[in-house]
Amino acid sequence: MRCVPEARPGAAATAPGAPPEPSDSRSRIAPWASPAAQQRLATLEARPTGGTTEVAAAVERAQRDHRDRVADGLMLYAGTNVLSPGVEAAHDGSLSTRPAMGWPGEKEQTAVEEIEQLEVLAIGQVAHALRGRYAEVRYLSATMANLAAYVAFTEPGDTIAVLSPEAGGHTSHQEADGAAGIRGLTVAHLPYSPEALDTDAVAVQAFVEQVRPRLILVGGSVALFPHDLGPLRAAADRVGAVLVYDASHTAGLIAAGCFQDPLAEGADVVTFSTYKTLAGPAGGAAVSLAAEHAARLAAAAYPTLLSNYDPSRLGPLAVAAGEAVEQSPAWAVPTVECAVELAARLHALGLPVIGQHRGFTQTHQVVIDAHGLGGARAAVRRLASSGVHAGTCRVPWQRPGTPPEGIRFGTQEFVRRGGGIDLVPAVADLVHQCLTATDVAPLRAVTRDLRGRLTCDLWGRPAPAPAAADLPAGPR
Template sequence: MDHDTVRAVDPDIADALEAEIGRQQDTLAMIASENHVSEAVMDAQSSALTNKYAEGYPGKRYYGGCEHADTVEQLAIDRAKELWGAEHVNVQPHSGSQANMAVYIAALEPGDKILSLSLTHGGHLSHGHHANFVGEHFEVEQYECDDDSGYVDYEALHETAEAFEPDMIISGYSAYPREVEWERIQAAADAVDALHMADIAHITGLVAAGEHENPVGIADFVTGSTHKTIRAGRGGMVLCGEEWADDIDKAVIPGMQGGPLMHNIAGKAVGFKEALTPEFDEYASQVVVNAEALAERLQERGLELVSGGTDTHLVLVDLRPSHPDTTGKDVEEALEEAGIVLNANTVPGETRSPFNPSGIRAGTPALTTRGFTASDCQTVADCIADVVDSPEDEAVLAEVSETVGELTEKHPLYE
């Protein structure tokens, strides 16, 4: 993969692009929200559609010349409906956070009440953190995971909902390794006459492949990212019933966005088509198998996992029981030096700053895309555990780096 056309105009950018391909090839991407899209998706995202303004929706554009944009967007919509079983889909949000914003604009008024999972327990900024637009414009109360089990405390959630009387309850999380019980959260919403938004940003692909229960038809709104486990073009989407279709579409444009990123929507359409194949179902199943293998070996090596394991694509390690003087940031930086890229993360009952927390989060979607097996992920777990045990030992880092090199050579990214 070269960038000769870019190089002829801008060698500095060409150098950076080629260096990034090299970085991805030579390191293990284990940030749970990252993946490697196909060359077909990248081709679509770099297409001539980047030149086209297409405000509005298929058949109802503000500008002319949108016949091919209409085709692309309608294909993305139709494929999303098939993947997730939704009555209505909007594929224009530029990100998962903007998909969430569209729901808030469509369904809430400033000052309304939102109940969501605490950020330190695995929630997301766009669910109500005080530094985010949600925290600034809505009254937010948060529920938590049980500190001992690591699972969402559904009973406490229900009690909090009855006391707080929210207008909306948010489910779906950013750093939660267990399957979400959508029906239990819907019951809490029904009890207080609240709306329910399920954010499946991390698990869009697992839901599409049937590896995780689908909240479509349970929650009023389902939002998601399109570039994580679903492995399509970067962006967001909103899924809902027909009764909310017009409100959602108006919230996206003119409510919060202008022209859609049609080249990204093309990437979404291509990725969705790939996700409709049996091969994708096999991929999603392997993502979960690999995460389980990663989790089991990390536990065998003495590391404690939040909730004691995983049902999804990620594991969350609490370093405090086994390595009380080691922070997540210490481990993140040492692992990156050795070629493994993951992130420091807060854990339930967090006692440190979110900028230097007590845990690490590791995901298997990108490794699985490269063809990693459960055995490979056990090897990766040993590498992680070795670095956790000795984050400042240069000999250990060198040995792990050598193993990473062997794995990346065994599983090349873009041949």
């Protein structure tokens, strides 16, 4: 007997497999979305798909076009990266459908002995890379790792102290629309010094004694300089708080020995993304030195936040962590050097680069104040129309609730794709022209020419051939 699925509502009026015609201009899949999202979604939803063969072709076309867009442009977004050949080779997608719940030796499933081996490899490599004794690697994102820390060390109704979004704190640290709010926590923002671009070491003492948070969290989305963890550690000890450091953007630099060592400097737990500077598969992790902290983080992972997870991440993550430590080929030091040079060049060209008095940056990130450039969102769109890809961020002196006023660049993918400090002056000139020129249309050819000078990546892989035709700038 053949099973025939019931027709979807409205399907009779359309060709088999085609989406129903919208009754108005709203998106069918997210009619609650913003006007800008509605417009984009309506365009995408209007594209015919048909049956499985047509869907597969549309998938292949979208993936190819994305590869072409990246190949033709200059990727300076601070939260992305390109995988090494070793990390790519370690990925086995067939593992992603294999549940493996619990610790090795007490799994709920059988036929998972090799996944147990991969778990041990990944845990060992990640813990070693971040200079910890214990690692939890099953989290699906750094946001989940942060939520796990809240579950592990707080109770609903507790207060935590974090950086504000303007000071670089991530959404997952916040109470409104953030993971902290999901846990039912009250969020207090740490005193911050815009001049020091760090917490206010003097004010934080009295603040913590008054607020008495159960958890203090620093690090996050904007990471130009190390945090002074000494005063935070002392304050945490006085009130019995756990000190957590979100190294999502700097984990790879920490592993390479090119940035501060949070655990050695006083943090109890380090959470992080595994795909940014660490250059592994997408996901999150946490490391610690104390078994008590590690046991709580593991219990928060399973069974609290996860049942199954994606074991196909384990092999690539183990390799990426090892590569970040070994630095062969070296990418961490050149990444920071290129960021410092890019910031200095942009400043010399008259752009308001943040952090001049401290040398601009000590990481892969460079931040420009875009208040005088029409705002960060408009500036990032101008860059994208020229094939230069960056992101927005908030800056310390802007008002809460206002649109982002910072442009955040990152040099990590530029370096791993073969870029060196010799090309940074040309990159800075291009960025400056994109942000100041009246007509940016001719700059797309400049970007393509500059991108063509990256002939091979750090591992000798030749750069992808340019697309046969320009892809439309911005959303398609």
